[in-house]
Every structure is written in C-alpha cells, then in structure tokens.
Amino acid sequence: xxxxxxxxxxxxxxxxxxxxxxxxxxxxxxxxxxxxxxxxxxxxxxxxxxxxxxxxxxxxxxxxxxxxxxxxxxxxxxxxxxxxxxxxxxxxxxxxxxxxxxxxxxxxxxxxxxxxxxxxxxxxx
Numbered sequence: 001x002x003x004x005x006x007x008x009x010x011x012x013x014x015x016x017x018x019x020x021x022x023x024x025x026x027x028x029x030x031x032x033x034x035x036x037x038x039x040x041x042x043x044x045x046x047x048x049x050x051x052x053x054x055x056x057x058x059x060x061x062x063x064x065x066x067x068x069x070x071x072x073x074x075x076x077x078x079x080x081x082x083x084x085x086x087x088x089x090x091x092x093x094x095x096x097x098x099x100x101x102x103x104x105x106x107x108x109x110x111x112x113x114x115x116x117x118x119x120x121x122x123x124x125x
Contacts, residue, residue, distance in 0.1 A: 030116050031061040056108065059088045068115040069095065071106050081106060 034041060036053050044050040051057050068082040081104050083095030094105045 029118060030065055032058070032116065055111070055114075056088055059085060059093060059114070062116055063088065066117040067095065068117070069093065069106060069111055070113040071110045072112050073110070078112070 034053065035057075036044075036049060040049045041053045044053060063085050065085050066083070067085045068080060070078050070080050073079050081095055083097040083104060085093065086096040086103065087094035089108070091108045092105050093108055093111065094103050096103050
C-alpha cells in the first residue's frame with residue numbers, strides 16, 4: 001500500500017471518489033470499454049446515451065488512475081500534466097500529484113490526449 005511510503009492515493013486521501021467498478025481483465029483496473037452499441041454511439045437518443053459515449057464518461061469511469069494529460073494552449077502550443085485523476089467536472093479535470101502534494105486543474109475543452117496507466121505503473125517507484 002502507498003501509505004507505507006508516506007504517499008496516499010487520491011482515494012485514500014479524500015475517501016472514495018467513485019464507486020468501484022469491476023476490473024476488466026488485462027487492463028490493470030482501467031475501464032476503457034464503450035458501454036454503448038455502435039448505433040447509440042453514433043446517434044444517441046437520450047442525454048444518458050450522449051453522456052455515456054463522451055470523454056467525460058471515460059474519465060469518470062477511470063477516477064483514481066494515473067494519467068498523462070496533454071492540453072492545447074493557443075493554436076500551436078501544448079502542455080503536459082501528469083497525476084492521479086482526482087475529479088471530473090462539467091468543464092474541468094483535477095489531477096493530484098502525490099510526489100508534490102498538489103492538485104492541478106485543467107480545462108476539459110483544451111484536453112486533447114490522455115494516457116491512462118494501470119495502477120501499478122504509478123504506485124511503483
């Protein structure tokens with residue numbers, strides 16, 4: 001457990017962030033599946049279907065995972081932040097960086113790429 005090294009995971013530090021979802025085999029606890037059929041993804045009929053097929057839903061399903069997020073700054077620049085995916089809001093995400101004991105937030109609309117890492121990759125040092 002990370003507490004042995006004086007570092008708490010986002011779940012341990014702030015309590016349960018998200019209901020535990022079943023761990024898909026071979027993904028290290030990440031839920032990268034699309035819960036919708038291809039037809040519902042292309043033409044959602046309800047707000048719930050539109051949400052389930054969104055990047056926001058993907059991020060919410062993987063709260064507590066270590067991520068590397070790339071944000072577009074201006075028209076050509078980019079900045080990369082990494083940390084534990086702590087919170088997903090309507091238009092922002094929050095990453096927790098345990099090694100620096102800080103939180104970094106970013107605009108969901110400027111988020112371009114997210115690398116998801118299985119839990120053991122960020123827990124080992």
